[in-house]
Amino acid sequence: MSKSNTKKPLKIKQPPDIYPTKTKAQVTIIFFAIVAMYLYSMNWTQRDMVGDITDAPANMVSVLGKFFPPNYSYWSNIWDEMALTIQMAVIATTIAAIITVPLALLSARNITTFKPLYYATRTFLNLLRTIPDLVLAVIFVGLFGIGLLPGILALIVFSLGILAKLISETIETVDMSPLEAMRASGGGTIQVIWTGLVPQVLPQFTSLVLYVFEINVRASVVLGYVGAGGIGQVLQSQLRYGHIAFPNAMAIIVLIFIVVLVIEYISSKLREALI
Amino acid sequence: MIEFKDVSLVYPNGTQGLKNVNVTINDGEFVVIVGLSGAGKSTLIRSINRLVTPTNGSLLVDDEDILKYRSKNLRKLRTKTGMIFQNYNLVKRSNVLKNVLAGRLGHTGTLRSIFNMYSKKDKSLAYESLKRVNIEEKVYNRADELSGGQQQRVSIARVLTQQPKYILADEPVASLDPPTSHQVMTYLKKINKEDNITTIVNLHFIDMAMEYADRIIGMRAGEVVFDGPASEVTEKTFEEIYGRSIREDDLRGGTES
Amino acid sequence: MNLTLPPKPKNSLFKKLRAIVITISIIALYIWTFLGIDLDWEKAINKLIQQFDKVIPMLFSPDWSATGEVALTMLETIFIAFAGSLMAAILAVPLSFLAANNMMGKYLSMPGKWLLSAIRAFPDLILAILFVVAVGPNAFAGVLAIAIGSTGMLGKLFSEIIEQIDKDVVQGMQANGANRTQVLFYAVLPQIIPEFLSYAIYRFEVDIRASSILGIVGAGGIGTMIVFASANDNWSQMGTILVGIIVVVTVIDFTSAFIRKRIV
Structure with a gap:
């Protein structure tokens, strides 16, 4: 040993x-x-790799040095793009949160007792989750051209897979006894779900939507790299200019860093308050 | 009137839930069904509002065979049969009033119930029901803030709000302590007498069955093995129903508090 | 029967205020969003009409002649993810101890926690961009990006596991006269290793997805092919790539779930 x-x-x-x-x-x-x-x-x-791995650290330091100091005055040029990026995430999360409701119900074993439907929805969601966000963005850019729309669509599809899975898992842990009582007092399917199930999962639902919003903000900052709108597009063009624009690129990266941290902080505080 | 005519039920896994049950329950009766756990009491009671569906025979509620019912008729049937559960089955995160109003679901349109648009009449009915079980001061508390006995009273109020013709109670006191158990049974009995609601209660406590029932039905292994007025029942009857001698845990004990 | 309900108990001023503030912020967020976003529907729909037949049918009729190349680059993707996650799993161990309340004390664990959350705030792709600039456009840049990115997440998860260990066992060891190192090896490690391994394997699942897009910025793997396929409008090759990603991700998810079930 x-x-x-x-x-x-x-x-x-x-x-x-x-x-x-x-x-x-x-x-x-x-x-x-x-x-x-x-x-x-x-x-x-x-x-x-060109050259030896042992050169890499020194090389890295010298190249990264060109990024510093970040050109913070460049921020004034990119506020709008940053705002658009967050707005993309807001819209995508909202739409995904709506579409996810039927999908989550259909992929929850305790609600969808008709097995083939349950397995079909599960498989569909599993398939959806295997495709990375940027790949979706590339395909939607191919379909709709460069712009915000393909980015939003990519985020919707991408977050749908995650959200529906997490919510269906929450639904599966729910206490089924009130639902039985609602059924016993003559409630229809929608009434049973609304009065018996929804109050039980609403806090977790909100928390998971916020969590997916965090993921979407993170994803949206890079979507622009493939032409799907937002700050990533600016970052890519700055990196294309070569060394002179590196301080601008670094300013973008720092801004992304700050925005992601702030949104995650707010979102995690809200989620703590919810549960 | 509820009539079981040669009703049998076999679960998909092969368990025999009910075996050739023939029972008639008249309007206004207070019937207690006794038997060991697994004897089929729960299956019998759940057949009446079709939470389970018997596989053979016919089951008439108000002269209609409910075994043929599909969704719409089923809702009507369930609207006129209220149910009380062992674990109260309240939505723990919702307040007492919302839980009690859930009794109106069968009387209320889907859209109205989604937007909480219960009529003023429904709301005062809910409040009146809470008053009848003396828990009206908790009307805005969340259900999980209440004790077990209080939760069971809320679930009785829910059933009252439903204004049913029949009340089915599946082991309503199994999770409660002796004084609270007597309290809950007293409310059930009172409602049975005042509103003339036919009430069927599953119990496994012998002393409580004898104290509250008009009529006792004994079950063993899915079959009805005893059916008669409570006055005719002795300890010996129970030994026959249970197939063994009476033990201390077959008794709830305590007196009405 | 004309009972009226008693009035609802009044919520405290603080609660009311909080509800109002939250509602207004949400409404403001949506107004800001809808005023800010201006989608050019006409252009998008025209483009869709023009592109639909070129893209969708081709995606569903993959170009099987590219299978060899896809398999090879997918293999590289797996290598990137594997090397990256393993590096991250090793790097995360010391960092997680530094960031655990019960190991370092509440205040001394703060810098570690900050470091880990700072790392997590960088999207993988941004890290990849930096490393591509630093070590050139090759797969090793991808490995480094994955390694650093995953360290942030694994370090956080690991430190949470450490914070949840059963204190009684540690105290029992100390009562036996064990020194700090002994306590670490006999009381702490046995409790945390299964969870550590399980999270590391889970992270490998995530990293497979992450490393399949790094090629978009030149950091190796299947992403490079994705860029070329879309630039050349070669959507049947994109179909093959998608099949490759879906198959590999699914197989690895299943295997990893199976292994994780056995470990914990």
Whole structure:
């Protein structure tokens, strides 16, 4: 154990001699497989690198140095773009929050007792979640041309997958007994859901929508990179100009950083208050 | 009038819930169904408002076979049968008034109920119901702020607001302590007498069954094994129904508080 | 029966004020949004009419001749995600101890917490842009972007796990006369390792998605192909890429969920 102990503190729960030999062998094999794959990955990803990896840190410092100091006076040029970026996220989150309601109900096992429908919705949502936001943006830009609309659509589709899944999971943890009582007193399906289910999930629903809004703000700042509107578009054009525009680019990055932090702070405070 | 005619129920997993049940319950009766857990009391009671559907026989409520009912008739049936549950089944985050008004769902259009547009009459009916179970001072409290006994009284108020012809109570006192249990049973009995609402209660406490029931139906393994007026029932009857001697936990104890 | 309900109890002034402030802010947010956003529907719809037949049918008839290239770049994407997440998992361990209240005390853990949330505020793609500038447009820039980006999230999750450990076990060890290192290895690590591993594997799932877009800024992986396919209007190749991403992400999600279930 002495050798592996120093290398992989993560793997050790107790002194190995407490474990059966089989477990020890398994852990060792998995450990070496992971290390091998890691070394191979590092090797592969560095094969296109110009120069030696040992130059990288120095190189990095010298190039990153060109970004500093950020040109904060550039901020006055980008307020509108930053505002548009947040507005995209607001609209996309709102629309996603509306569309998500039927989808979340259909993909909650305790509400949709008709199994084929439940599985169909689940599969659809799982499929939706596998596609990264920027890929969606690229496709929508291809369909609608450069602008805000493809960005908003990409955000809607992207956040729909996440939101519907999280909300359906919340619905599945709900106390079903009031719903039974509502049904027993003659309520129709919509009445049962509205009076028995909605009050139980409303706080979590709001909290999850805010959470997805945070995700959307983060995603929207980079969507512009593929032509889907917002601050990302400006960032891309500044980086294209080369070294002289790097301080402008850094100013954009700093602004993005601040905006994301502020929105996350407000949103997390609101969510704490809700639950 | 509720008539079970040779009603059987087999659950999808093969469990026999009810077996050739033949029972007639007359209007205004206060019937207590006793039996061990798993004897089919709950299935019997839930058949009446079709929360479960018997697989054989016919079940007549006011001379109509409810086993043939589909959604619209089903809502009507459920509107005239109120139900009380062991765990009160209140929406914990909603206030008492909203919970009680839920009793009007069957009488109210979907849109109206979504926007909380209950009529003034409904609201005063809800408040009156709360008064009848002496819990009107909690009208704006959230349901989860109430004790178990208070929650069960709210659920009785919900049923009263529904203005049903029948009340089904599934183990209404199983989660309560002895004094509160007697209180809840007293309210049920009082409502039965004052409003002439046919009331069917599942209980497994022998002493409470004998104290409150007009008529006792005993069940074992899905079958009705006893049916007669409470006055004819002795400890021996219970031993026959339960298939074993009476133990202390078959008694609730305590007296009316 | 003409009972009237008693008046509703009055909410406290603070509560009322809070409700008013929140309502007004939300309304203001939406007014600001709808006044600010000006969508050019006509242009978008014209473009849609023009592009629809070129894009949608092609997306659903993937160009299978590109399968080899897609598979290879998808493999690179997996390598980027793997190397990045592993680096992050290792980097996150010391940082998470520095950011845990019960390890460092409430005030000393603050800088660690700040550092982690500062890292998290950078979107992955922005980090990738910086690293592409620093080490050139290649997959290693992607690895670094993933590594740093994931460190922020993993460090936070890890520190939350550490904060939830069972204190009694630690005290028991201390009562036995164990020193700090011994307590760490015998009382702390056994409690946190399964959760750490589980989160690290979960993060690998997330990183697969993240690394498949890094190529858009030149940081390697399948993203590079995405840019070319859209620039050349080669939507059937885009279809193949989508299939590649969906298959790989689904397979890895399932495997990872399976492993995580066994660990915890």
